[in-house]
Structure formats: structure tokens, C-alpha cells
Amino acid sequence: MNRSDVIVLGAGLAGLSAARDLAAHGVDVRVLEARHRAGGRVDQTTLPDGRLMQLGGEVIGPSHTAYTQLVAELGLTLVPAFAALPGHDVWMLADGRRVGELPFFDDADRASYERAEAEFRRLVATVDPDDPWSHPDADRLDRLSVGQWLREVGATPNVVRARDIAMLALAAESVERTSLLSDLRKEAVTGEPGFYNYDVWEVSRVAEGSATVALRMAAELGHRVTYGAEVVHVTLSSSGCTVELATGERYTADTVLSTIPAGPLRRIRIDGLSDARRASLHRQRHALTSKVTVAYAESFWAADGLNGTMYSETGMMGGTWVQRDGILSALVPPERQSAFLATAPGRVHDELIDELAAAFGPDARDAQSLIVRRYAVDPYTLGYITSWRPGDVMGVGPLHGTHEPPFYVAGSDQWVCGYMEGAVRTGRAAAAAMLTQ
Numbered sequence: 001m002n003r004s005d006v007i008v009l010g011a012g013l014a015g016l017s018a019a020r021d022l023a024a025h026g027v028d029v030r031v032l033e034a035r036h037r038a039g040g041r042v043d044q045t046t047l048p049d050g051r052l053m054q055l056g057g058e059v060i061g062p063s064h065t066a067y068t069q070l071v072a073e074l075g076l077t078l079v080p081a082f083a084a085l086p087g088h089d090v091w092m093l094a095d096g097r098r099v100g101e102l103p104f105f106d107d108a109d110r111a112s113y114e115r116a117e118a119e120f121r122r123l124v125a126t127v128d129p130d131d132p133w134s135h136p137d138a139d140r141l142d143r144l145s146v147g148q149w150l151r152e153v154g155a156t157p158n159v160v161r162a163r164d165i166a167m168l169a170l171a172a173e174s175v176e177r178t179s180l181l182s183d184l185r186k187e188a189v190t191g192e193p194g195f196y197n198y199d200v201w202e203v204s205r206v207a208e209g210s211a212t213v214a215l216r217m218a219a220e221l222g223h224r225v226t227y228g229a230e231v232v233h234v235t236l237s238s239s240g241c242t243v244e245l246a247t248g249e250r251y252t253a254d255t256v257l258s259t260i261p262a263g264p265l266r267r268i269r270i271d272g273l274s275d276a277r278r279a280s281l282h283r284q285r286h287a288l289t290s291k292v293t294v295a296y297a298e299s300f301w302a303a304d305g306l307n308g309t310m311y312s313e314t315g316m317m318g319g320t321w322v323q324r325d326g327i328l329s330a331l332v333p334p335e336r337q338s339a340f341l342a343t344a345p346g347r348v349h350d351e352l353i354d355e356l357a358a359a360f361g362p363d364a365r366d367a368q369s370l371i372v373r374r375y376a377v378d379p380y381t382l383g384y385i386t387s388w389r390p391g392d393v394m395g396v397g398p399l400h401g402t403h404e405p406p407f408y409v410a411g412s413d414q415w416v417c418g419y420m421e422g423a424v425r426t427g428r429a430a431a432a433a434m435l436t437q
């Protein structure tokens with residue numbers, strides 16, 4: 001009775017997009033999802049006034065073609081995201097609040113930034129994002145942190161500081177703990193190589209809500225998705241695979257596609273997998289983050305000529321951006337999780353509001369809603385997006401993103417970095433690989 005052609009583990013964007021394509025080709029597919037909802041790292045809630053608040057992934061860039069294509073197929077609409085908003089950035093620096101573009105830069109810093117970025121761009125052009133391992137200098141580039149490399153090419157301390165602030169606002173790891181090769185690989189997929197830039201990665205959002213992408217697919221798949229189904233054990237064999245849930249219930253199929261994030265995947269016992277693949281999958285890790293979403297009646301910061309974007313060296317939040325009218329998003333970067341997780345929830349709320357008031361003024365105290373999602377410790381995420389510390393690209397190795405039939409893998413961890421694009425791109429590619437098997 002619990003038998004299908006393919007079992008997909010996880011009903012995030014990767015699992016759902018793979019299952020949708022398989023079902024469209026007449027494959028009998030079942031999706032097993034531990035949570036009682038679809039979407040995984042995309043989620044949303046509706047405010048009493050009807051505005052949707054995104055509690056997970058939100059924005060995409062023009063090179064995110066798999067996601068864009070899926071959005072069009074689902075009849076959803078892309079609209080400009082915060083990068084297009086007018087106004088000034090706010091900087092909460094160790095030495096005080098500043099407004100404007102890189103306010104601690106002088107002319108020498110600006111020239112140094114341009115030189116370092118030109119050199120970064122030159123290096124990006126030498127990296128094949130599908131095969132960074134074959135780069136003649138792959139080992140060295142992977143062992144170097146972005147921070148070390150910046151200093152090697154003569155970047156000023158303020159350039160390193162600016163890059164670090166930008167990375168922490170994204171809740172990525174510090175430039176001192178990020179592999180240069182991973183960063184080169186990530187920017188190589190954009191077609192506009194340079195340092196990570198909101199204008200390249202964070203340009204559009206789905207007007208109907210980014211979680212709606214997942215919800216639409218889950219609705220299409222209907223009974224094929226089983227919720228509250230935490231997978232604990234997978235047995236792989238060319239004569240048939242078995243998937244066992246925490247409840248002891250068993251499902252069988254010819255093929256298994258895992259879209260489980262790196263942390264929770266380590267807790268699943270998988271028999272029949274090669275040691276090399278297990279080592280590669282278990283080597284991956286996430287940046288640990290939490291997301292904060294705050295709703296106001298309106299975008300009050302605009303009256304002060306601000307665009308709602310904030311960068312913080314001092315707070316629990318790494319920065320903010322405008323999610324939509326009156327709603328700010330923020331991430332708590334990995335290095336600030338300990339202070340964040342060690343603080344009582346009520347106190348966290350007060351301290352976040354204090355940070356927002358320090359950045360945007362007293363109106364920031366009139367929040368209608370403040371929601372915190374602790375993805376870092378959520379048992380079914382244990383992270384945020386893949387983090388590549390120095391040595392990790394070579395450590396994970398060329399098995400990354402590949403399959404070992406009857407075991408397939410997809411999910412944003414199997415792309416160059418996290419991102420909704422990575423989930424959809426690898427999910428649909430895994431389905432295509434199964435269909436041509």
C-alpha cells in the first residue's frame with residue numbers, strides 16, 4: 001500500500017518542484033515531509049490587514065532562471081524588491097550611527113575597493129561553477145579565506161571591514177571564515193561577477209508571496225504529500241528502497257530523492273550508500289541564522305529619506321531590508337546566534353526593537369507585529385544556507401550535487417550556495433535525471 005515509483009524526502013521548494021515534474025510525467029511519486037506544512041525554508045503569515053509577511057526566503061536575482069521559470073508556470077508574478085527603493089542606507093557602526101553609502105570610506109578605500117573587485121572579477125572568470133575542483137589553483141583558493149585574500153591583494157582594512165559588514169547583513173559567515181573559491185564559484189553563476197551585490201542577487205520578489213510558490217505546488221500534488229512524516233532510516237537497493245519514519249511506518253520505492261538540508265540529513269541513517277558519498281554529504285554545513293520580521297502600519301523611514309536598508313556591526317541583527325510596504329526583514333548572523341539564543345524571548349523582542357529605534361528613530365517602537373524564526377535550531381533546518389568555510393569546497397569534492405542511483409539528491413545545498421534558485425534548479429534537474437535514467 002505504501003509503495004510508489006519515487007519517494008521524495010522533504011517538501012521544500014526542491015522536493016516539491018521535483019515531485020511536480022515527476023507527477024506531470026506520470027511517475028507515481030510520494031513526498032514525505034516531517035513538518036505539518038509545505039515550504040521548508042519558505043514560510044509566510046498574513047497580517048490582519050491582509051499583508052503577507054515572509055518568514056523565510058524572499059528575494060531573487062535575474063540569473064535565477066529556474067525559479068523565474070517556475071514562478072511563471074505557476075501563474076505568479078515577479079515585482080521589484082527592495083534594491084530598487086530610493087533613499088539612504090543606515091550604518092550602525094562600532095563608532096556610531098552613519099547614513100549614506102559606505103560612510104567610513106575615504107578616496108583611498110574607494111580606489112582599493114575597485115582594485116580588489118577588479119581582481120576578484122578576473123578570478124571569477126577562471127572558475128567553472130559546475131567544476132571548481134578542476135581549477136589549477138583550486139586547493140589554494142579554497143584554503144584562503146576571503147579576508148586573507150583581500151589583504152593579500154592589498155585591500156585596505158576598511159575594504160575588509162565593508163565586505164565583512166555586508167556578509168553579516170546577509171547572515172553569511174564572516175569573510176574571515178569563508179572560502180575564496182566558494183565565493184568565486186557563487187558569483188560565477190550570476191553572469192555579473194563582482195563582490196556579492198544586492199543589485200545582482202536581490203532584485204525581485206513574488207508579489208503573491210514567495211511561500212505561495214511552495215503552497216501552489218503542494219496544492220497541485222495534493223494527496224501525494226504526506227505531512228508529519230519524519231524520515232529516520234533509508235535502505236537503498238537496486239531491487240527496491242525502503243524509507244522508515246520515526247513512527248516506524250515504512251514506505252517502499254524504486255528510487256529515493258533526498259532534499260533534506262545538510263544538518264538534519266546527518267541524523268538519517270542511510271544504508272547502501274557509498275562511504276565517499278556519505279562523507280561528502282556529511283561534510284556540508286550551514287551558516288546558522290534566525291530571521292526577524294517586523295510589521296509597521298507604513299514605511300515611516302521613507303519620510304527621513306531612508307530606504308530601510310541598515311547594516312549593523314553592533315546589534316544582534318546584521319542589518320535590515322524592506323520586505324514590502326511597512327515590513328522590515330532582518331537576519332541574525334551566525335556569529336551573533338549565541339547572544340541571541342541565550343536571551344529570553346521577551347528580552348530578545350525588546351532588544352530588537354531598541355536596535356530598530358536606534359537605527360530608524362522612535363517610530364520603530366510602534367511595531368504591529370514582530371516574528372522571530374530560529375532556523376539555526378529548528379530541527380528540520382539546523383541552519384539557513386550552505387556555508388563554505390576555507391577547505392570545504394575541496395572537502396565536499398566533485399560528488400557535490402551528483403547522484404548515486406537509486407539515491408538522488410537535490411536542494412539548495414546541492415547548488416553553489418543556498419537560495420531558492422538552488423532548490424528549484426537542483427530539484428527539477430534531479431527529476432529530469434530520473435526521467436532519462
Ligand SMILES: Cc1cc2nc3c(=O)[nH]c(=O)nc-3n(C[C@H](O)[C@H](O)[C@H](O)COP(=O)(O)OP(=O)(O)OC[C@H]3O[C@@H](n4cnc5c(N)ncnc54)[C@H](O)[C@@H]3O)c2cc1C
Pocket residue numbers: 009010011012013014015032033034035038039040041042055056057058059060229230231232259260261264265268289290291375379380381383384385410411412413418419420421422423
Ligand atoms: C531566513 C531565511 C532567509 C532566506 N532568504 C532567502 C532569499 O531572500 N532568497 C533566496 O533565494 N533564498 C533565501 N533563503 C534560502 C532559501 O529559502 C532556501 O535555500 C530554500 O528555500 C531551500 O529549499 P530546499 O527545498 O532545498 O530545502 P528546505 O526548504 O529546507 O526543504 C527541506 C524539507 O525537508 C524537511 N525535512 C527535514 N528533515 C526531514 C526528515 N527527517 N524527514 C522528512 N522531512 C524532513 C524540512 O521540513 C523541509 O520542509 C533563505 C533561507 C532562510 C532560512
